[in-house]
Amino acid sequence: MSGHWCVVPAAGRGRRFGGDTPKQYLRIGDKPLVTHTLERLAAHSRVAGFVLVLAPDDATWTRGLIEVLGKPLLIANGGAERADSVLAGLRALPASVAMEHFVLVHDAARPCVRAEDVTRLIERAVPAGGGLLAAPLRDTLKRADGQGRSNGTEPRESRWRALTPQLFRRGELDAALAAALAAGVAITDEAMAMERAGHAPLLVEGAEDNIKVTTPADLALAEFLLSR
Numbered sequence: 180m181s182g183h184w185c186v187v188p189a190a191g192r193g194r195r196f197g198g199d200t201p202k203q204y205l206r207i208g209d210k211p212l213v214t215h216t217l218e219r220l221a222a223h224s225r226v227a228g229f230v231l232v233l234a235p236d237d238a239t240w241t242r243g244l245i246e247v248l249g250k251p252l253l254i255a256n257g258g259a260e261r262a263d264s265v266l267a268g269l270r271a272l273p274a275s276v277a278m279e280h281f282v283l284v285h286d287a288a289r290p291c292v293r294a295e296d297v298t299r300l301i302e303r304a305v306p307a308g309g310g311l312l313a314a315p316l317r318d319t320l321k322r323a324d325g326q327g328r329s330n331g332t333e334p335r336e337s338r339w340r341a342l343t344p345q346l347f348r349r350g351e352l353d354a355a356l357a358a359a360l361a362a363g364v365a366i367t368d369e370a371m372a373m374e375r376a377g378h379a380p381l382l383v384e385g386a387e388d389n390i391k392v393t394t395p396a397d398l399a400l401a402e403f404l405l406s407r
C-alpha cells in the first residue's frame with residue numbers, strides 16, 4: 180500500500196500568539212511544537228515523507244531541531260502567506276511524486292492530529308478525488324457588529340470547521356493554488372483553492388481536539404492533549 184508525502188507549512192510568524200519566538204518552535208515538554216507534529220505524522224504507516232516549509236530566516240531555530248524517525252524530510256522556503264508556503268512545498272516534492280498522486284498538507288501548528296483521522300481521510304478522500312478533515316459546527320454562530328455586540332445569528336446547519344490534513348492530487352492542487360494566487364485571491368486553506376477551481380472536496384469528520392495552536396491558551400491546551 181503506497182504512502183503519501185506531506186507538505187507541512189511552518190513558515191508563519193505567529194503574530195496572534197505574540198512573543199519573539201515563532202510559535203512552531205515553542206517547546207511542549209522536551210521538544211518544539213513542530214517536532215511533535217512531524218513525529219506524530221511520521222508514526223503513521225501511510226505517510227511517506229515530508230516537505231517542511233520554513234521561513235528563510237528560521238535557519239537558527241531549526242539547526243539540529245528536527246529529528247523525524249525514519250522518513251525523508253526535505254526543506255523548502257515559505258512565502259508571505261500560508262498558500263504561498265504550501266505551493267512552495269508542493270514544488271519541492273521529489274519528482275517521484277507524480278502529479279496524479281495524492282499529497283497531504285498539514286499545519287505545523289496542529290500537533291494533536293490523530294492517526295485514525297489521517298487513516299480515515301486517506302481511505303475516504305482518495306476515492307472521492309480529494310478532501311479534508313473537518314468538524315461540524317456545534318455552537319451557535321453570532322455575527323459581530325464591530326462594536327462588540329451581536330447583530331444576528333448565522334445558520335449553523337451545513338457549517339463545518341476546516342482542519343488539516345487536507346489531501347489532494349499534487350498537480351490539481353498546484354494548479355488551483357497557483358491560479359488563486361495569480362488572481363490575488365486570499366486563500367486560507369487548500370480546499371478553498373480547489374473549490375474555486377471547480378472541485379468539491381469531501382468533508383471527512385475529524386476530532387475536535389485536532390486544534391491549531393494560534394494563541395498562548397491553545398499552547399496550554401495542546402500541552403494537556405499531548406500529555407494524555
Ligand SMILES: Nc1ccn([C@@H]2O[C@H](COP(=O)(O)OP(=O)(O)OP(=O)(O)O)[C@@H](O)[C@H]2O)c(=O)n1
Pocket residue numbers: 187188189190191192193194195196203232257258259260261262264265286287288289391392393
Ligand atoms: N506565510 C505563512 C503563514 C503561515 N504558515 C503556516 O501555516 C500554519 C497555519 O498558519 P497560522 O496558524 O496562521 O500561523 P501564523 O501565520 O504563524 O499565525 P499568525 O497568523 O497569528 O501570524 C502554521 O503552521 C504556519 O507556520 C506558513 O507556512 N507560511
Ligand SMILES: C[C@](O)(CO)[C@H](O)COP(=O)(O)O
Pocket residue numbers: 261286340341342343367368369391
Ligand atoms: C488551514 C487551516 O488550518 C484550516 O482551518 C486554517 O485556514 C489556517 O488558517 P491560518 O489563519 O493560516 O492559521
